[in-house]
Every structure is written in structure tokens, then in C-alpha cells.
Amino acid sequence: MYMDLKSTTLATLLRLAVLNVCSFIQYAASQTATTPELEIPPISDNRTISIVNNCSFPVYPAVLTTNGTGPYTTGFYLPSKQSRNIWVGWDWSGRLWARTNCSFYLVNATTSAKIRDVVDNFTIPDGQKLAGNCLTGDCGSAVECQLSGLAPTTLAEFTMTGWMEQTFYDISLVDGYDLDMKITPFHDSPEKPRVNNTPICVASTTLSSPLSGTDLYQNSINESFSFNNIHRWCPRQNLLFNSQKGKQSVFPYPDDNDPTIGGGWTPCLSACAYSQSEWDCCTGKHDKAETCGPNLYSRRAKQVCGDAYSYAYDDFLSTFAVPSVKGEGFEVMFCPGGVSTNILKTLLGSGSTSGLEFLGRGLWVSVIVILGLLLSGW
Template identity: 40%
Template sequence: MKNYQFIPLLITNRCSDTIWPAISTQNGTGPKSTGFELKAGISQNLTVDTNWNGRVWGRTNCTFDTKGVGSCRTGDCAGHLECSATGAAATLAEFNLPAYKDKSFYDISLVDGYNLPLAIRAIFDTSDPTKIWPKANESNPSCVGGVQGLAPIGFNPYANNKQQFLGTSSSDPLPFDNKTSTKDISSWCPSDLLIKSAQEGKNNPQFKPCLSACSKTGSKYFCCTQDYNTPKKCGSNYYSRAAKKVCPDAYSFAYDDDTSTFSVPTGAGFEVIFCPGGRSTLSPTTT
């Protein structure tokens, strides 16, 4: 049996402009760098320990001085390049690697809001005979809640059989949402939760970052806290229902577990892909 101590964490920017990925660690040992600039088309290789529990998100429209002090339009970390807490209105990739019985759990979360399309690709060590890895189409969720990179309805990346998408092929295709229109994607965020549109580059479409009802109001009802901190007392709300329509595989509120949590055997690595293109994937229960 292999001794998995260091887990690869690859951060990839497929957006058309520079982003500033951020990483926070709740428990365990995370990467040495917790925030950095990542230009379009570039990947950053990091490692975490198997005990890591943390989050990854992207920041947009940032300006920092030589000391790493500045600000970002979305996902800001209290004005610092290196992060210690999650910024509001950010699409999150969440990981709990030592979760339970030799399994690592992960998800895409819109609980704090949405700013960038995001996908998670699990990376398997197929040379390890002791591991039974799941199929790629059961372990690689994607949330495309903006028009940048959105494929048309009927999206099929496997047309020539040799083509791959998020580690999958025609033999194990991902289930995509092929009902949501471009109009739906561009207008899903409730108007009272919209952050003023930000422009990504000169020739790119505007994206519309969206606060969640929890991050906007801090309400115990929307945040599932205090006397609302149980699944029976805290259900979906107007924001979470809108978010779930465009990103069925993502967490939309605190107790959205059934269709939003993914697991793989401990030892898998992960790639977090910003602006993966294509369309959002569908939860197994909705296909």
C-alpha cells in the first residue's frame, strides 16, 4: 500500500484574463502560498497533506502593491494578496481530505456567492492496485454560472471519440445541463444580490458576481445559524434555488448535501479549474 503524504493540488486559469487564486486552511497542512497572481492559460502546482481541510477560490480585478496590499472586486481577502479568510461573492472549491473511512470529500460551493465558473477534476494514481477509483464522470463536477466560456445547448465535447473534457471521454461522458439558456445564465442572480458588473478585459463579456442571501444579510435564517442550524429548520431560499438551477452540482445553502458532495479514496489529487468552459454538470439524482 502506498503512503500518501503529499497530495497534488493544481490550480488552473482558463479564464481570458488574470485572476488571483486564494487558499484558506481550516485544519491540517495546506500550501505555503495562500494567494498569488495567475495569468490566463497558466497552472500552478501546489501540494497539501492528507490531513488538509480547506478552500480554494478565485479573486478578480485585483490591484496589489509590492508589499501585497491592495484590493479585489470579488473574493477579496481583507486587502491582502496572501489570504487567511474567504472573501464574499466567491465560487468555492472545498476539500476535506481526511474526512471519513479512507475517503476524501470535496464540493463546489455557492453558499458565499458566485464570481467565476469553476470545476474540480480528481487526479487518480492508477498505478496503486489497492485503490478502487471512481469513474471520472462521477467525480468531476463543474459550475458554469456565467456566460464567459458557456457552450451552447446541446454541448457535446466527445464528438470525435478522441476528445476529452475534464478528464472524461465518450466512454465515460459527463452529464451536462442542456436546458438552461444563455439568457437564464446571464440573469439568474436576484437583483438585490448583484454586485455591480465588472469588466474582464477589453473584449470580454461582463460577468455578474452575486452575493448569497447569507453573505448579503448575515441573517441566521439564510445562514443556517443559531436556532436555524439544523436541516429541518434551514432549507433552500430564493438565492439558493436560483443558484441550483444554473449549477445543479454545487452547494447552494448550508444543508444542500444530497446532490452536492463528492468523495474519492484518500490519496487522490485535485485540479481546480477556473473558467473550464462547457456547461454545468448534473447531479446523479437529476440525470
């Protein structure tokens, strides 16, 4: 779901619930690379989100709360191949993303002269201030974000307790794409993932890899994409950079004439982030589903990431739901590898999985939702 402030309203949750039911029936101050241990305040009836950096480079995960009890941190440094847990309240709604290519440093508060590089800013000495920024997902000169990240950025979005006691979640490319992402909901523990409710978006040829072992088993509903499918899905004008030749970056430029790059990728601005038009952003006179449809960017994004939000009203093929229960956990992984899932479209159009079988697997919104709406006269 497109998690701006309006998406937390009851009307939006009702609409998401109905869209899910109808489609189913048819079908997140040190100079070292070590992150300090923090004392975690207790949160009643909390939900755990494990943030995993599976990338070959460090990132700065960030969290923005739009409603409810937010986590103990809104941003931190996460080295490659490491993870950290955050806890949010049962009433939490918000978004989570990774900032890339970040550089933070302390400067003199008066003269702005650089003093030294830092990784985290838990303690800033008197007379100094933090400076620096990130290439994607930037929220200003701060390790802990107070604002949403600048586009383009791949988002994980959550409403922990929504309509009919469901947790709604999604991967969103509405603000653009910068990193591959995977969201895994856990039933009781990380050893019990709800595997058929695990959306994966892999839009980078350099970060993708063939599925094998448990990954292949746990993600049986996958749509594999060839090199050419992924290589140029982003409209050229939406690319964040014109060229990356000769530059050191986690985003090499997809240049057919440079075999050493091998079809890498650069961040991709969404149509809304690029043009800011009412049509592309579904605002103004186009602020409803009837007057705002998919554009070139969203169509191509949907081709490579079938389970991800591609524009504001891409609800029924993008929103996942599981029962909201105490202790329910989630894992958000950056650079998961493998291939993109196309679970919702596959189930909607497949005769191999019936609606009842699908409900039994956990990705469901009860038919009672529709009955309740009808009885209430909605």
C-alpha cells in the same frame, strides 16, 4: 460541503457520509507576469492540487486551511491559461478560490505614498508595505491570504481524509458566485481522471461554451442550459454591481438593452452574504437542517449549477467523495467552459445507472458506513 470550522468535525463527516450513501442507494515579488518558481518543502503522503486558470484574464488563487497540513503558499498570481501545483497533507481540510480584478502596489510605510505596481510580494523592501485589493474574493492587502475571501466568491472545498478514508469535495456557492469552476479528481495521474466525479459550475453566459471532443466524452452526464436559463438566475438585489455600462471589468452587466454586452454576468451575493439573516445563513435558531431550507437564491443557483452547494444544508446533492489514497490528485479549474453538470441529481433520479454501477465508477461511500454507524449505536 459548507466548509466552515464545524464541517471538519466527526459528526458532520458522519452526516455527510450517511447522506451520500442514502442518496446513492436511492440514488488555489515581481513586477512581471511570470510567477517565480518556489522551492517546495516535502510533505509526507501529500495530495496534489493543480490550479488552472482557463480564464481570459489573470486571477489570484487563494487557499485557506481549516485543519491539517496546509500548502506552501496561501495565495499567488496566476496569468491567463497557466497553472500551478500546490501540495497539501493527507489530513488537510480547507477551501480554495480565485480573487479577481486585483491591483497590488508598494507604498511608503510611513506616508502611504504609492511607489510602484507589483504582481507578487515575495520580497517587500524595507520602509515599504503592500497595498491594494481585489474586486471579489479579497482577503486584504496581501498576495498570500490569512483570511477567507470576501463574498461573493465561488469556492472549492476539500476534506482530504474524512470518514471511512474518503476524500470529500464540492463546489460551493454558499458565499455567492464570481467565477465558473470545475473540480476533477485523478485516480493515478492527470491522464486518468475520475470523469463521473467531476462537478462543473457554469453560471455565466459569457464564459460558457458548447461541449465538444474529449470534454463532451468525459462529461456525459450534463444538463445543458439555454441563454435565458443562465441570463438572470441571480436575484437582482443580490447582484454585486448595479451597473457596469461603460466600465472595464471582467464582469459586464446583464443588460437586455445593450446588445454589445451580450448577456454577460456580474458576481452574485448569496442570500446569506446579502441579508446576514439567521434564516439565510442557517445560524441561530435556524442552525440545523430541520429549521433551515432553500431560499430564492439557493433555488436559482441550483437550477444553473446542479452539483454545487447552494445553502449550508444542501449536502446530499452537492458532496462528492472518492477513496483517499496516497498521491491522489485534483485539478481545480477556473472558467472551464462547457456547461454545468448535474451528476448527483441525475444519478439519484435516473434508472439508467444502478447503485452498484455507480459505486464501481468511483463516486461512492461504502454501505459499510451505515453498518458501522448502526453497530456503534450512532
